[in-house]
Amino acid sequence: MKSETSAGVAAPPPAELAADPAVQRHILGVLVTSQILSGAGLAAGITVGALLAQDMLGSTGLAGLPSALFTAGSALAAIVVSRISAARGRRPGLAVGYATGAVGSVGVIAAAALDSPVLLFLALFVYGAGTATNLQARYAGADLAAPGHRARAISTVLVATTLGGVLGPNLAAPTGALAHAVHLPRLAGPFLLAGLAYAAAAVVLATRLHPDPLLLARAAAAPTEQAPADDPAADPAAAAASTARTRNRVLLGAQVMVVTQVVMVGVMTMTPVHMHDAGQGTAASGLVIALHVAAMYLPSPLTGRLVDRHGPLAVGAAAGLTLLAAGLLAAAAPAHSVPLLALALVLLGLGWNFGLVSGTAILTDAVPLATRAKTQGGVDVAIAIAGATGGLASGAVVDLAGYPVLALGGGLLALLLLPALATAAARGRR
Template sequence: MSETLSPPPDAAALAALQQRTIWVLSLGQVLGGLAFGATVSVGAILAAQVSGDEALSGWATASVTLGTAATAVPLAALARRRGRRPALAVGMLIALVGVGMVVTAVGVWSFPLLIAGFLLIGAGQAANLQSRFAAADLATDTSRARDLSIVIWATTIGAVLGPNLVGPGEAIGHMLGMPQLTGAYVFTVITQGLGVVLYLVFLRPDPLTTAQRVTAHHAASGNRIAHADQPMAARYAILAVAGAHVVMVSVMAMTPVHLEHAGATIQIIGLTISLHIAGMYALSPVFGMLADRLGRLAVIMIGQVLLVAALLTAALGQHSTAAVTVALILLGLGWSATTVSGAALLTEASAEQWRTRRQGHNDLIMSLVGGIGAILAGLVLASIDYGGLALVALVVVAAVIVCAPLGRMRTGEGAPARTGASSRDA
């Protein structure tokens, strides 16, 4: 409580703290990306093998995303009460328990236990998602998208390497007597554990509690800034992010199964997923800078164009491994542009008292629809093949484009202004 009531840092100290926070969050995203990349690469295959039914292969990714949905709001509430540091650490600890359950499930050939493990692993992904909002806690309006995108970009390193740890992981797993295809989870345990230590030790002072102190201090001083709460724009931001996520998850989750049917090796599948994840994260700073320059809505539309290109490439080139790889890269780029811009729009459209709650709801909704999409994608794949799945996903993109006018930030509204002396109350 004393930390909450103590005077906030001055402007120079806040700027230095923001830079430190970005570095810590970025390293945490590298570690989290390693864990997530390994999980995505073999999850669908494990689900198909353990269940004995390829139509259930989408349950692996679906369970991770549903687990993310289930923990997004509680972790956001924990962050609002206690700060980002304990929230991020708790999410990664829950994921560690899930990894142990997955390995055990494959060993005893239990599909329900496997799904339960993937659900818990989703908490780690919820923590990874919350990191991008943590990067915005102390950011200014002119750099918010860039700061978000830098943390998202850091995921590239771990996420690209993660799927390619399947081969080395198998060798280690064989030496340790682990079940087939679970060796990569050794790396998941190590990286998640390091992530917990990183956040608990180095994410100090906590960015969110510091931002809350700044806001409370300026409110007590009678200072205000002319940012009205704009719920319609905030809702559109959530729609855009959720739409891009369900499209990305649905197609990406079925790609390993589709490529395996086409005769691709596990190494080719891992490379394809690596390139897809690189598309998700590698150019995020570019999209962040564009969003700060061109506006949030403009870059969301760029994301939709990239998603359309990805889906058409997947549909028309489904029998070509090269075409599928290109489609997955474009899919990642479209997701990146929409997620970076959407997160910035959601933050700016929300007054301080609603911001953390809406951020939690955003992660809940995007993960929930992603999980449902992955489940339905398995059924669609079994019914009308991979190309048909891509064409069905175009409907979601069309809905986001049609609703774009709702995302315009409006000035001169009579809604209550956001408290704070500067835009550092984000």
């Protein structure tokens, strides 16, 4: 039976609705709005999380713990958001994720007011839901995109984070003054912004993301997903080969995103601490992180076009080389040199962007709609765990060996991508 609108007119079938460019434009518009808001919340916490922990604990060795905690929290959130999305669609999954991030922000503010490290760590774990949701939103942009335009759709969602991501760190000082005015620690100020931003993003998605892109894509694909009985793909050997190809592509996409995440989080987390120890103020570290976050998201449209034109394997290799350059420059830059550290962090963000867009494209192209949300969530869990490991280890490495060793090690780690991508390219040619 055909569905009808409230006016009694037959509604367009799912396939026609899914193919309508206006529907995709509306969905991307809603996602862009929510990403601008959530970007401010994401970047604000990154800027001062390590400094807040260092101030409470009086130890640089544990300054990487906040990044590890909210990244670990994002791993759990990625599971929850992906399962809600798989069962009920992207809209409720993303809205719940951002609302949880807002709750975590409130917890961080309370922990700072009470000077409670235990509450701080619990709240940062919950706050990580915002990070996971910010990343999961990129998949929603690709649900209805044509295969040749998926990377560009992904990049459109990612670039929207730039505005909020640049604004958030640069509001660290003003929001700190606001927090001080209401008798809260200055470092709690950016989390005031984070809580409001995440809550607003949740409201936008809950009220405006109609139709749901994943549910619509599934409904449109349903009539064509059943293969005829004489389809060669029904052959067990061919099915096994197809499964192996899918598994290899999923693992490759995951490897690209995991390696770029662990390198980026490790170096980024300790850069504000490195600058603070050299006598730089919050405004200087906020500027460096703002430029870093801009480089993480602003090049996304160009990266999407590069992936669609030259393929994700080539762009993934560029990610490894760019991260190596970032690590070398960060290791060589004096701690008091804001321009050189800013350039190193820009390269770090650019390398991460290359890795995330190319890895997401590899993964999305490989996985069928029926299992897409679940697989994407599983990969994002691996990304979050990698980030947590990088954030936790970064403080210990700096405490024991110094920031230059951390930066150089991260750059060398990124080179592990090159042989994996070269192998995949050779396998594709065969």
